[in-house]
Amino acid sequence: MRRFSPAAAALLLRRSLAAAAAAASPALRSGPRQLVRASLLDESLSTQTSSAASTMAVQYHQWSSSADGDDDEVLEAFNRDCCTDAGAGVLDDSASTAYVxxxxxxxxxxxxxxxxxxxxxRKIHVGLGTFNLVLEQTGEVNNFVLFAKVFRYLxxxxxxxxxxxxxxxxxALQKLDDYELILKFVRQVMExxxxxxxxxxxxxxFTTAKYGQIDKCLIIFEELKKDQRGLxxxxFNTILDMLGKAGRVDQMLQEVKLMDELGHSPDIVTYNTVINCLRRLGRLDQCKIFAREMVERGIDPDLRTYTALIDIFGRAGHITEALEMFDQMKRSHQPSIYxxxxxxxxLKKAGQFELAQKLSEEMKTSASELLGPEDFKHKFKGRKINKNK
Known part of the structure; x- marks a missing residue:
């Protein structure tokens, strides 16, 4: 473990005690300085008076130093401890990382x-692990202003x-209710x-959607639409998937239409996302429309496409169409167990027990070659059949 100079260690101790005292004293929490409204990423920030802003003000006061003069003292202690050549100001990278x-x-x-x-x-950068540590810590204490600065430096x-x-x-975004801060952050990242x-x-x-922050994702998405360099x-596929899983199908279909209008051509992932969502809702006619449009655009169906269409045809009682789609799929893709x-x-629901038994035996015979859970887990689009075998 790296040992710090007495001056640096003393400073660390004093500032830790100051932060603890501020956290314990209501009087010290009562008047946060205007720096709370200082810029996100070093620019002025217009925040609305809200409970979130008030909380951030209190937290800033707790985390900030008790005197502006401490800023220079921090850098002086850092330079004393991490410079290998004090005169030339040469920094030891490993020491700098350990210090942070x-x-x-x-x-x-x-x-x-x-x-x-x-x-x-000084054009010296710590490693990714250090950046992630500081991001994690600033996020955990809900100081988004500091968090945004760290992400900017990264x-x-x-x-x-x-x-x-x-x-x-x-x-960090999950904890943040100030949409102006979110938009400011997005604009800075885009810049x-x-x-x-x-x-x-x-x-x-993607990660914001994964954490279920639908409305915040849509706010970010709307901002990205203003300057299409960021999307x-x-x-679009991420937003479509999020909306589809949330059951907001009409909104999903609107975004598909807008996607084309903005000049972003749908791909196989787009169509699979939309068709699978419509399949879950039993919208057979719309599934057929998108499948037809996909083929007309020269995009070949993959295993996911076939699986979705076969399932929706079968559940709708269109057994003949389901079997035709199944035969078509087998000409180019190895079927899945699903x-x-x-x-x-x-077939059993339709009363066609003999045909169901025939398919069951066929499935058992070719079980070793069928695609299973692991293939889908790794986003395998389907094993093409080698017709030269």
């Missing part, structure tokens, strides 16, 4: 973020955020990533 992590784990989050900014200004470092980074974003592909925003939307077909089971069940 120590500040973070000791609860001195404003100091940790200040050091991150100091390192960023993006500017050109280190690619990972799943942990985006999960931290989703968790930083404007010369890149939409991957960053797509992953933010693509993947963004298709067999669905067809067998539908």
């Amino acid at each position: 992590e120590k500040l973070c784990t000791s609860g001195n989050l404003p100091d940790a973020v200040q050091i991150l900014r100091h390192l960023h200004d 993006l500017l470092s050109k280190i690619a955020p990972d799943l942990t980074s985006y999960t931290n974003v989703a968790k 930083i990533t404007h010369d890149r592909d939409p991957t960053v925003m797509n992953r933010i939307v 693509d077909v993947v963004t 298709v067999y089971r669905a067809l067998i069940s539908d």
